[in-house]
Amino acid sequence: MKTRRIGALIGATTLALALGACGSSDDGTASGGSSGSAADGDSIKIGIKFDQPGLGLFDAGKYSGFDVDVANYVAKELGKTNVTFIQSPSKQREDLIATGQVDLIFATYSITDERKQKVSFAGPYFVAGQDLLVATDSDITGPEGLDGKKLCSVTSSTSAQKVKDSYPGVQLQNFDTYSKCLDLVVNGQLDALTTDNTILAGYAAQPAYKGKLKVVGKTFSEERYGVGLKKGDVALCEKVNTALKKMVDSGEWQKAVDANFGPAGFKVDTATNPPKTDACS
Incomplete structure (x- = not known):
């Protein structure tokens, strides 16, 4: 299977944590990988957006963005060396998790009480507005x-x-x-x-x-980005939270922020970021 390095957007320096990603089909949808769950083997299927510059973008055969960098870091900490990215439009995210088409979703996925009725969340790993x-x-x-x-x-x-x-x-x-x-x-x-x-x-x-x-830089809501996963999978949730905490403590989270948001002059709200993870349930 062809591998590639995951590059940061707008020519930013690639994070050292980048993993080899699978090849893609002609329509830009990631292909390959295992059909097993996140607990099986060295493969994992991760849902991202394909059309959000700086967060999740598939362009010219490469994946880039903050969500991609965080996803790759977590996958590495979970012992996964074979990452398959799956396009995850907002309205399809719950179904993708429920049907096992993805193991985890990193796709500007705000944690809400309504969504918690269908999926579980690790994180949050970023607070936007x-x-x-x-x-x-x-x-x-x-x-x-x-x-x-x-x-x-x-x-x-x-x-x-x-x-x-x-x-x-x-x-x-x-x-x-x-x-x-x-x-x-x-x-x-x-x-x-x-x-x-x-x-x-x-x-x-x-x-x-x-x-x-x-x-403009004057936010008027709070959006807590979580990692979507199968409802009730507390063990996986806790492993993801451990990886997220390590990413913050090691400085790699800040590197990902600077690489992906810095080119736009975007100032991260340090009063809410990096956020502490919620307890898994």
Whole structure:
């Protein structure tokens, strides 16, 4: 099986913890690996996003991003040398875990009480917050400045609707993906895009938008990214938490933060990061 090193986004230095990843099919979906559970052998199937720069990205045959780096570190600590990455869109994450198509999910997966009814979570390994992405010359400094402005809203996303509920004067413009909003914000056809600040930082750091877009830096929610796993698997949860703690204590967590978020000038909230892991249940 062909192996490759997992590179950090925007030319950042590859973390020493990177593991060999499996080859991919023509449609960008990871292939290969074992069909066994995370407890079996040296293989593990990990769900990530494939379209979030700085977090989980599959591009030109390579996987990169903060979620990828954390996933690889945890896999190594679990004794897994054969990692298969599986594309995990938000609406499919619970099903992927329940059906055994993935063993773990690292995909900007916020821990919520509703989701805990279907899956268990290790972590959190990062605390993000909802923010705004605007043009660099914009005078918008927070959601209160959006009255009468055009805000990108992605179908089935709650982020923009949360702003609309608090600031009724906002004009929501609906698209099917966040990436379709970027040029419109740069060109002034839209005033802002909203979702997690980590995701926004990744977009701002892309070469096509660097210097043209900025994250406002005024969060108005708390999103605790957890590691999704099969409900009730306390043993695996505890092993993942042990690995996450080691990553923080060793300094590798901070290296991953700097490599993936630094190019966008994104400042991590040190009041909430790195977070302490929750007890497994």
